[in-house]
Amino acid sequence: MLKLLKIDLQKLANYRAFWVLNIMYGVLIISIPVVVLEFMKWLKEKGADFNNFDPMKIPVLHFPDIWQNITYVYTFLKIFLAIVVIISISNEFSYKTIRQNIIDGFSRMDFIKSKMSTILLLSLGSALLVFITGLLTGLIYTPDLEMGNVFDGSEFVLAYFLDLFCYLTLAFLLTVLLKRSALTVFMLLLFSPIERTIAAFFPANLKFITEYFPIHAINNLIAFPLSRYWFQEIQDYVSLSAVGVVLIYIVIFVYAIYYKLKSSDL
Amino acid sequence: MNTVLEINNLTKKYGRITAVNNLSLSIERGSVFGILGPNGSGKTTTLGILLDVINKTSGEFSWFGQPPTKEVRKRIGAILETPIFYPYLNAVKNLEIVAEIKGVPKSNIDISLQKVDLFERRFDNFKTYSLGMRQRLSIASALLCDPEVMILDEPTNGLDPQGIAEIRGLIQQIAKDGKTIILASHLLDEVQKVCSHFCVLKRGKLLHVGTVDEVTKGAELVEVMANNPALLEQALQQFKGVKNISKEEDKFIVTLSEGQSAADLNQFLFDQKLVATHLLTQRKSLEKQFLEVLAQSDHA
Ligand SMILES: Nc1ncnc2c1ncn2[C@@H]1O[C@H](COP(=O)(O)OP(=O)(O)OP(=O)(O)O)[C@@H](O)[C@H]1O
Numbered sequence A: 001m002l003k004l005l006k007i008d009l010q011k012l013a014n015y016r017a018f019w020v021l022n023i024m025y026g027v028l029i030i031s032i033p034v035v036v037l038e039f040m041k042w043l044k045e046k047g048a049d050f051n052n053f054d055p056m057k058i059p060v061l062h063f064p065d066i067w068q069n070i071t072y073v074y075t076f077l078k079i080f081l082a083i084v085v086i087i088s089i090s091n092e093f094s095y096k097t098i099r100q101n102i103i104d105g106f107s108r109m110d111f112i113k114s115k116m117s118t119i120l121l122l123s124l125g126s127a128l129l130v131f132i133t134g135l136l137t138g139l140i141y142t143p144d145l146e147m148g149n150v151f152d153g154s155e156f157v158l159a160y161f162l163d164l165f166c167y168l169t170l171a172f173l174l175t176v177l178l179k180r181s182a183l184t185v186f187m188l189l190l191f192s193p194i195e196r197t198i199a200a201f202f203p204a205n206l207k208f209i210t211e212y213f214p215i216h217a218i219n220n221l222i223a224f225p226l227s228r229y230w231f232q233e234i235q236d237y238v239s240l241s242a243v244g245v246v247l248i249y250i251v252i253f254v255y256a257i258y259y260k261l262k263s264s265d266l
Numbered sequence B: 001m002n003t004v005l006e007i008n009n010l011t012k013k014y015g016r017i018t019a020v021n022n023l024s025l026s027i028e029r030g031s032v033f034g035i036l037g038p039n040g041s042g043k044t045t046t047l048g049i050l051l052d053v054i055n056k057t058s059g060e061f062s063w064f065g066q067p068p069t070k071e072v073r074k075r076i077g078a079i080l081e082t083p084i085f086y087p088y089l090n091a092v093k094n095l096e097i098v099a100e101i102k103g104v105p106k107s108n109i110d111i112s113l114q115k116v117d118l119f120e121r122r123f124d125n126f127k128t129y130s131l132g133m134r135q136r137l138s139i140a141s142a143l144l145c146d147p148e149v150m151i152l153d154e155p156t157n158g159l160d161p162q163g164i165a166e167i168r169g170l171i172q173q174i175a176k177d178g179k180t181i182i183l184a185s186h187l188l189d190e191v192q193k194v195c196s197h198f199c200v201l202k203r204g205k206l207l208h209v210g211t212v213d214e215v216t217k218g219a220e221l222v223e224v225m226a227n228n229p230a231l232l233e234q235a236l237q238q239f240k241g242v243k244n245i246s247k248e249e250d251k252f253i254v255t256l257s258e259g260q261s262a263a264d265l266n267q268f269l270f271d272q273k274l275v276a277t278h279l280l281t282q283r284k285s286l287e288k289q290f291l292e293v294l295a296q297s298d299h300a
């Protein structure tokens, strides 16, 4: 498995778009909390009227809120990594190198494992980056720091990892089906609107099914957290059933990729 | 264990088109096997199936007496149709990926690149290579694992005459090491020069299979001219070793019987006090045989 990862990284190491997108993604992850804080400071300085309320006191970036807040926001950045995955796989089709890989001695499963290990590495790497960013930001800005609370809610980082892993696997599947990178990115972006359109046609008693549509299921991992600041009830935990559904989707996607590659001439 | 490849009733259908039609073939170790056939006759499709990039419709094949697996492919060096590499990587990086997949040491890379004369350019990106250099790199890639079998699909496509001669020399040299080579080509001359066996495909059907020798050996054809054609004709008719004489203007084309050579004919004419002004042995060519086989299949 490590060997297969190494082969895929050898393919990507000299590919400029791979680094550009990864670095952009990393910089965004690190800079978002900084920008949010600067913005709140700026609000404070401007003396924005919050009924004498200090905006810095809103615990957006305080433990334990921070974990769900930042992971929720970061899921909007995952398209950067999806583009990395889509380019890496569509190149194999447009250069026909997937064909040569197999001629040289890969099985189709080796090819899948090799790409999946890069996807795993990207997901793990960015979950780690998110964890470190969250930890540092929280440590710096939480006013009444109690060490016991630091990791409360950090399971959202795991949810973030799963979210990313499943989404990137879906990107892999779409690329294998559509082959062309621009088309695939477009379809991936349209996936959620299409889901919602289809869901709109479901009668009320079957609406619950639409919860299990792929993007919806992925989004169920990290519920929208910010409404708690206007005193609404939120789901502030990672639901195990959402995790289960996403795991099932990952298996389905990988199997679909395998089936498609197995049955097509390369 | 002398059969390297055994194909039984292999068929591939693309919708209405049957690209490979019930093909059976076996290839012996150490032979240089040419696959001939006009465009679209199924050469690439057949090789693609043997290398597991194209799914067969029906039939069986085995490599080295074993069912085909990825482990078997690691012992084969193959190029199909066009050179395929990562364009943004240089030759060394590209071959490192191949070496990694095949599980062979990286030290083979420089040796392979030297064999195909690409060593100087090894750090240039593949996309900057000329067509000929790309072909050479794909041969280097096929040589990388010191393969037991090499599959070459039109390896001299796009090469200059010198390049063609070099690649041909390379193939002959590899064949001398006892390697088995399977070579698909349109260049009949090329197949005649390097192959020991050949087959002819048309619309996916096997029309002919045999050795190159049995086609190119056998009765010789000799062209003869002399200053006095009438006398020459008389003399030729008296020559014992003649099977058939045909005339093209002043030129006689003599089919010699088995064991007779142009030298014997020349000696005879000399004894008859005739001096040939033109004496040329026509090599029986694969090309003729190839066209005959195809023509016969049209009549059938
Ligand atoms: N992907 C495909 N879809 C449909 N038909 C195909 C496909 N690939 C090949 N064919 C058809 O199969 C037949 C055999 O093609 P193949 O490429 O094997 O021929 P070839 O002998 O290699 O020809 P050439 O000498 O031109 O390289 C042709 O009729 C071709 O049109």
Ligand SMILES: [Mg+2]
Pocket (backbone or CB within 6 Å): B043, B044, B045, B081, B153
């Ligand atoms: Mg071909």
